[in-house]
Amino acid sequence: MKYFFMAAFVLASFGTKAQSSNLVPPFDLSPMDMVYFPANYPILKIQNKVSGPLEMRVIYSRPQVKERKIFGGLQEYGKVWRVGANEATEIEFFKNVYINNKKIAKGRYTLYVIPYSDKWTFILNKETDTWGAFKYDSTKDVIRVTVPLSTINKVEDMTITLDKSSSGASLCVLWDEVKAELPIKF
Numbered sequence: 315m316k317y318f319f320m321a322a323f324v325l326a327s328f329g330t331k332a333q334s335s336n337l338v339p340p341f342d343l344s345p346m347d348m349v350y351f352p353a354n355y356p357i358l359k360i361q362n363k364v365s366g367p368l369e370m371r372v373i374y375s376r377p378q379v380k381e382r383k384i385f386g387g388l389q390e391y392g393k394v395w396r397v398g399a400n401e402a403t404e405i406e407f408f409k410n411v412y413i414n415n416k417k418i419a420k421g422r423y424t425l426y427v428i429p430y431s432d433k434w435t436f437i438l439n440k441e442t443d444t445w446g447a448f449k450y451d452s453t454k455d456v457i458r459v460t461v462p463l464s465t466i467n468k469v470e471d472m473t474i475t476l477d478k479s480s481s482g483a484s485l486c487v488l489w490d491e492v493k494a495e496l497p498i499k500f
Contacts (some may be wrong), residue, residue: 344375344399351476351483361441367408369500370486373405376471384490385429394437394447397427397487410498411482413438414459415416423456426492427487434487434494463487464493480481 350356351369358364376401382388389395397403408424418438426437426447440454472489482499 331391339390342375343401344377345350346375346400347371347473347474348373351475351478365499369409369483370405370407370411370476370498372403372474372476373404374425374474375400376473376494378472379468379490381477385492386431389429391430392428394450395427395429395476396427396447397425402426402446403474404441404442405438405485409500413457413496416457418456425485426450427493429492433460433462436485436494436496459496461494464495465491466493467491 346489348371350371352358352364352366353367355364355371375398380477385391395490403425404422405425407418407420409420411418422442423440424436424442424444426439428435428437436459438448439449440456441449443452466488468491469488472487475486475488477486479497482497485496487494
């Protein structure tokens with residue numbers, strides 16, 4: 315037992331020294347997250363409980379409100395936003411889908427939004443692996459869809475969900491006191 319405690323102390327000492335010597339980068343304040351449809355697909359897959367194919371997934375970074383005015387403040391109305399922080403948010407479809415009655419080919423896209431006080435314009439763009447919206451190129455847009463906003467109770471950490479609907483799923487973005495919902499059919 316004495317050796318166990320000595321080993322734990324030595325390992326803890328190395329961990330502290332590694333962080334203090336900058337071998338480990340600082341933690342990102344807007345951690346990356348991933349959401350699947352169907353929900354929890356990877357976990358269901360390893361448990362042999364998958365009842366259907368993977369339809370889509372979204373990879374995004376989760377900024378926090380931190381007592382800031384988000385929409386109309388930090389994120390200006392009428393300007394393209396990456397839907398999160400850091401790298402631009404990406405959505406991948408594992409089969410063809412329909413958004414606003416337009417066929418969207420299976421593949422990976424960057425998801426942008428233009429927020430307004432009462433609506434958002436969702437944008438799927440062909441340019442992927444990009445940071446923020448600094449190099450956004452509207453000539454690479456696949457589709458733009460404007461949806462109304464809902465007011466919700468405050469959500470501190472921006473969250474994206476993929477919720478089952480009667481015709482497919484809804485991509486929902488919830489942050490601060492706003493919810494925007496993009497219907498996706500398949």
